[in-house]
Amino acid sequence: MKVTETLFRRIPLKVLALGALALGSTNLFGAFIPVVPANGGAQLAINNLNGALVGVTSVPPCISWSGATSCGGVNTVNNDNVGGTDLTVYAVTSGLTNLGTIKDIFPTQVTPVVNFMTVQGGTAIPGQTVHFDLIAFSPFVLTDDGPSKVDVKFTVTMWGYTGSSGVNYNAATLFSGIFQTTLSGNLPTCPNPLCGPGGTNPFGGLAYSVANVNAYEGAGGTVTSTWSATAAPVPGVPEPVSFLLLGSGLMGLSILGRRFRRP
Secondary structure, three states: OOOEEEOOOOOOOOOOOHHHHHOOOOOOOEEOOOOOHHHOOOOEEEEOOOOOOEEEEEOOEEEEOOOOOOOOOOOOEEEEEEEEOOOOOEOOOOOOOOOEEEEOEOOOOOOOEEEEEEEEEOOOOOOOEEEEEEEEEOOOEEEEOOOOEEEEEEEEEEEEEEEOOOOOOOOOEEEEEEEEEEEEOEOOOOOOHHHOHHHOOOOOOOEOOHHHHHHHHHOOOEEEEOOEEEEEEOOOOOOHHHHHHHHHHHHHHHHHHHHHHOO
16 A cells, blocks of 8 residues: 655745736746647656766755755756757757756745756757746655655646746746656665764664655655656646737727727
8 A cells, every 4th residue: 555645845935826927027038938749849858967866855955956965055056867759949968968957946945946947959949048947846745655665756837938037937838847756775874974963863774665764854864866857838828928918808808898888
């Protein structure tokens, strides 16, 4: 029987409302991500570089894509591997060239996290950078998936665009994504810097389970692992400019209606 539990409370990032994003937009320098289903629909896949791990700790809460026991700061940027099905939008990592970046996450950040991820543009947008600004993400969800095995995942919501970074997102495409990994075997054996203060942890060396991971993290330990993620445009969500056009159209119909009702 699988046991599912959240590891951390939601890190306090503000969720931006679509209506608020649409109204008052003034930045005209961004551009929508080209979404062509026949080309792969702008679906993105990323994962850790060979030999690089993500580090997750709860004391203090931190997601470090370099595998460190603490985050380096709001502008700490790490490289990742880029893949996916849409080569017209994303340039795929080749050889030792790192074509993607991702920022550490910690509680004091405010939204949006500009350039949370970046990817070099594909054949339809060569030489450009695809930006992903983080606006919200879920708590971690841990699931026991057999003896000494725990699945971990969390979801993200992002604005994707090319061109200049901005905060109004009047020309951006809404993306949803999921990050996931599987922990197997045993928690780090102590003494070990990953075990927490002084390199010790009463739960070090225990088999992976939801309960043991929670206890180990609660005692200041850091869990490291390989990781992967996918992201794709949210279907059926009008782009911010569409909201403006829709609002203008409704306003025009209202004005016409008042004119026709006049005696």
